[in-house]
Amino acid sequence: MSEKQDRIAQLERDRELLDTQIKELLRTEHRLAGARMRYERQLRRIELLNRFALAATGTQSSIDLMNLAMPMLFSLFPFEQAAAFTLRENDYLCPFCVRALAGREADSRERLGEIGEQHEISAEAPPKEPVLLGDDELGDATPFVRRVVEVTRELYAAPAPAPSTTFGASLVMPLVGRGKWALGAIVLRHDAPSLISSHERLPTEADMPFVRLTAAHVAAALQSVRLFEQVRDIAELKEAYASKVVDAQEQERIRVARELHDAIAQQLVAMRMDAEWISERLDADHPAHDVSHQLTTRLAQTIVSIRNIVYDLRPPLLDDLGVASAIKAYATQITSNAEIELDVEIVDDPEALPQQVATALYRIAQESINNAVRHAEATTLRVTVEDSGSAVLLRVRDDGRGISSDKLNASTSMGLVGMRERAALLGGELTINSRPGTGTLVSAAIPYARDPSK
Template sequence: MNLLARLSLVRLLLAGGAVILLAGMIAVGTWVGSEIENGVISRAGTVTSLYVDSLVSAHVQSLADEGKLRDADRAALDRLLSGTPLGQHIVAFKVWAPDGRILYSSNPALTGRQFAMKPALAGAFAGQVHSNIADLAEPENEFESKRWSRLIETYAPVRAVNTGAIIAVSEFYQTTDDLAQEVGAARLRSWVFVGAATLVMFLLLAGLVRHASNTISTQQGQNEQLHERVRRAAARTTALNERFLHRIAADLHDGPGQDLALALLRMESLAETCSACAVSEGRPVGEEFRTVHSALQSALADLRAVASGLRLPEIDGLSLADTARRAARDYERKAGLHVGLEMDDVPEDGPLPVKFTLYRLLQESLANGRRHGGGDGQRVTLRRLNGELLVEVADHGKGFDAHTAMTDGHLGIAGMRQRVEILGGTFSVESAPGEGTLIRASLPLAALEPGDE
């Protein structure tokens, strides 16, 4: 399951990375293609404008002296644009005056007409060469738009030979056929480069993701080994704790317990001997001895009860089901109450730490139910599910605020939780005032025996 989840995460990361890289490739490729197109158009316009200026400039110098074109200059321009390489390359040509009038046009119908000054035309009069692909929607392009849908439009300043001042602007149009091939080839090269770069980045990303996944897998394996070692140590600790408590109980019984019992016997003997003696308060010494005897007897009873609570019965050879039955019967004998016991598919045997924890869990939860809820309707349910022993202890008592009890750190609940979680299990309490109590715990049946390494 962890392997499948890890593989799914790797695929998700790679798929997400691929989508991001693909989106980036499309954005970069589109931008690069647009820049290439603009660059090619600008270069083509600049080169052509220099060529045109070298041929046309001499025939418009009359504008600097007379403010208009001579008829001879017009005829020379007509000859340049018909039957020459320049005429084959340029499909339309205009010469503009600074006031927006067309001084010359390859279409005579436009000559002398005045149009609004466009930004590109104004820029040319400021000394800039401007090229772009025009959709021929402007009024001065009414004749070109009938033959072509798009043309390369270029504005170039024309300068006076003597002063260098701009005396006019030449506008010429070229077809996009040759340019489209050049731009298409450049775009193809740019897309191939961007695609190759994206593929390299994706392969690097895939390598990094797989390396990270392998590192995580290694760390998870180490964590699982560490967790297993912790579980083994916890299992050994549980068993050792119970044996240590058993030893304390035996020491209490054989040490202070025996001394108190001997003291009680001696007290009885001394009380009979001094029964007739008097004391300063007027009470017989025998009565004082009986008071001390009663106190010692109560202390001995409490000591035996503590020792009995510390010591578990011999459950090493019992099955899990028998351990639960033993805990329920011991409680019934002490409390005088009946406990319902239901078991479903409980394994015959289980690790010793689980048996210890199961007995202590039932012992404490049933005692808490009687102490705080009166022991009404107590029942215990055990069943096996997915390699775990599920334990439920419920009653119909008066209940309590479970959240407050958990946060206040009640020793009974805290002790049960600690015992369960130290074996890697889970523990929860559900209760509310007037609604009874339900304690749930899951104990891993794979917990190791305390002697296992």
């Protein structure tokens, strides 16, 4: 009987041990399941960050970047409202993009035109780390944190919480770029965190490293976009300035041409007529007869020179008959006294070009033809003007001595630099193909919008 009792007691102990082991296995399985869920959740988070980083590489504006960032943030954290604040040149932060969550569908709302100076926030002393707080904790928050949360609440027309009520929760994520460059902040908010579904939860202290990582990703992308925007703004300012310089040059050319034609040339004509009148009334053997005759000749030559200068400054044909006729007339005139065989081909004569396009094309042709006639020692010159329908094309080819690569690339060659700038300002392209002893080919293509009424 005792042996039987001992066996029963042993079985009971074995059962208890087995129960303990089973419970431990269940607890271990539960912990493993929790760890697996956390691991999978972290993988999903990392995947979202990677997708955002990849998409952000092609973004060229802060607004577009934030419209990429907001869905990611809503997927990572269970908030329903968000506001982004960006640092402006006056050291103030101002909300520039708001994204709301309607149900679980993101409803993007750009608020640039609606947010005024009353929402500006001093950029002094933003937090160095993300801050998660309830509305009942706003009184203890820093002025910066308190203000961005208040502005976010105002943007969504959320009512102010009662003094003793925790009405909502906010996560303030400072955006700090490389070199500790303060860029702004993002506020994520939920008016009723108690209504968050059971499988979601607000970030805890354990989540803060990932929150910081997320903010760092957004800040790095925003900094890159900001740098791109700055470079783009500088390029646009440079282009606008260069365009104004070119326009001013053309206006000055027109003014000088008008002055030369209307004032100086007319006075020279009157002086030549006076000299002719004097010469006709002097006897052939009079000491002043030869002088007056020479004066008449020189005045006539000066008048021709003045008229050539006026033509170079602003040829009437450019306004009257178009760029192709003006280029042909100029090439014919400048080669008339040179031993150069000229061939000008007009393919689909471009008509009714915008004035800026016509002027730029004429100046490029003028410089190219001048170089061929005066410097290249060319014997043949071929000029082609063609309208492709969306762009006007110019080719000037000579068989002269060519241009060295050093001179082609030199920034001191004002004529070549000027041609490139004129084409680039209008979205065109200019190439110069040349080697010493092989001649030169200048090719320009300048796009233009065709007038549908023409």
